Amino acid sequence: MLLCQKDKFSLHPDIHYFNNARKGPLLKSSEAAAVRSLIQQRNPSDLPNSGFFEEMDMVKNIFGQLVNCDAKNVAVIPAVSYGFSSVLNNTPAKRNGHAITLKDEFPSGYLSLEKWCKAHDNELKVIGPHHSNDIGESWNNNILESINQNTSVVLMCSVHWMNGLKYDLKAIGEKCKKVGARFYLDGTQSVGVMPIDVKQYNVDALVCGTYKWMFGPYSVGLSFMSDVFNDGQPLEESWMNRVNAKDFTSLTSYNSNYFKGASRYSVGETSNFILMSMLVESLKQILEWKPENIQSYCKELILPFKQFMQENDLATWSEAYFSNHLFSLNLPDHISIDALKESFTANKIYASQRGTGIRLSVNVFNESDNIDVLIKSIMKVL
Ligand SMILES: Cc1ncc(COP(=O)(O)O)c(C=O)c1O
Numbered sequence: 001m002l003l004c005q006k007d008k009f010s011l012h013p014d015i016h017y018f019n020n021a022r023k024g025p026l027l028k029s030s031e032a033a034a035v036r037s038l039i040q041q042r043n044p045s046d047l048p049n050s051g052f053f054e055e056m057d058m059v060k061n062i063f064g065q066l067v068n069c070d071a072k073n074v075a076v077i078p079a080v081s082y083g084f085s086s087v088l089n090n091t092p093a094k095r096n097g098h099a100i101t102l103k104d105e106f107p108s109g110y111l112s113l114e115k116w117c118k119a120h121d122n123e124l125k126v127i128g129p130h131h132s133n134d135i136g137e138s139w140n141n142n143i144l145e146s147i148n149q150n151t152s153v154v155l156m157c158s159v160h161w162m163n164g165l166k167y168d169l170k171a172i173g174e175k176c177k178k179v180g181a182r183f184y185l186d187g188t189q190s191v192g193v194m195p196i197d198v199k200q201y202n203v204d205a206l207v208c209g210t211y212k213w214m215f216g217p218y219s220v221g222l223s224f225m226s227d228v229f230n231d232g233q234p235l236e237e238s239w240m241n242r243v244n245a246k247d248f249t250s251l252t253s254y255n256s257n258y259f260k261g262a263s264r265y266s267v268g269e270t271s272n273f274i275l276m277s278m279l280v281e282s283l284k285q286i287l288e289w290k291p292e293n294i295q296s297y298c299k300e301l302i303l304p305f306k307q308f309m310q311e312n313d314l315a316t317w318s319e320a321y322f323s324n325h326l327f328s329l330n331l332p333d334h335i336s337i338d339a340l341k342e343s344f345t346a347n348k349i350y351a352s353q354r355g356t357g358i359r360l361s362v363n364v365f366n367e368s369d370n371i372d373v374l375i376k377s378i379m380k381v382l
């Protein structure tokens with residue numbers, strides 16, 4: 001059982017941080033790596049040519065272990081929007097087909113898919129739940145029912161980014177495979193904090209920002225791209241992705257071959273020394289803790305809060321669809337969201353409003369004291 005890991009971070013001691021879903025805090029080990037790397041920049045003479053590739057190869061390798069794929073299937077991207085553009089630029093459209101996404105999908109995915117639909121004369125279907133007692137079940141059923149022979153692609157968050165609702169990714173992946181549709185996930189709100197297996201879920205692409213649940217730096221994302229992308233067109237032509245890149249003496253013997261797999265989709269200047277050194281440390285730490293243990297820690301931590309939500313009718317959906325690291329409050333009409341936000345501010349609680357809901361998120365740096373303060377500050381406005 002993982003214990004609280006607060007001492008590995010440098011969060012202000014007097015705050016209650018429930019906002020990892022917006023931005024994860026920096027690990028002390030990543031901070032030290034960034035400083036080391038910054039100092040190394042003073043003397044480029046100390047940087048061997050291999051140093052342009054080593055950390056990025058490590059990052060691909062560790063990410064591959066986290067999501068169960070080969071390192072060669074990992075691309076380094078600057079943002080989720082970039083990752084989805086690469087993926088969708090290499091996505092065939094069915095005649096009279098459609099694409100599927102979720103109600104209130106994150107804009108980087110939604111906007112990329114909307115553009116693709118217009119360019120390929122496919123209809124964009126946005127799937128939400130019916131009004132029902134069990135939103136999770138209804139939403140999952142609606143997704144599964146909407147996938148058919150005319151579906152070109154399904155693009156969705158691995159858990160809903162606004163409220164953590166879980167989807168039956170295995171069933172959705174199977175249905176996509178059966179009808180010949182591509183299955184693309186935005187893993188930004190779950191990779192690092194809960195287990196995911198791209199093979200088990202038949203995922204064709206898993207695009208992730210690292211600055212939340214992987215404690216990575218802003219502006220470095222990672223993307224699993226299955227072998228269906230091996231012969232595709234990247235957004236740009238970086239010399240770093242060509243097979244002769246590691247031999248700096250012959251870069252102008254222009255080589256038309258890319259490194260095997262998803263490498264061609266990595267953004268130029270991938271080495272990004274300072275940021276990459278931070279990400280190596282944070283991914284190593286997550287691999288050591290293990291996503292399943294982090295999720296169990298969150299589950300145990302929020303038990304009293306879940307009970308509080310149930311007793312006060314604040315619970316959103318049943319256990320099967322509930323993520324323990326990211327959840328929202330089902331606020332009754334008589335509670336003003338502004339009053340709640342004021343109470344949070346007074347108690348130094350950091351959370352986010354997304355849409356009309358309050359999104360809360362926890363991680364291994366949170367402890368039971370944070371949960372007590374959270375409950376008390378909500379009780380004040382009930
Ligand atoms: C689900 C999800 N995807 C992507 C992003 C970030 O997208 P981008 O990297 O394109 O800025 C966020 C940020 O909140 C997010 O919650």
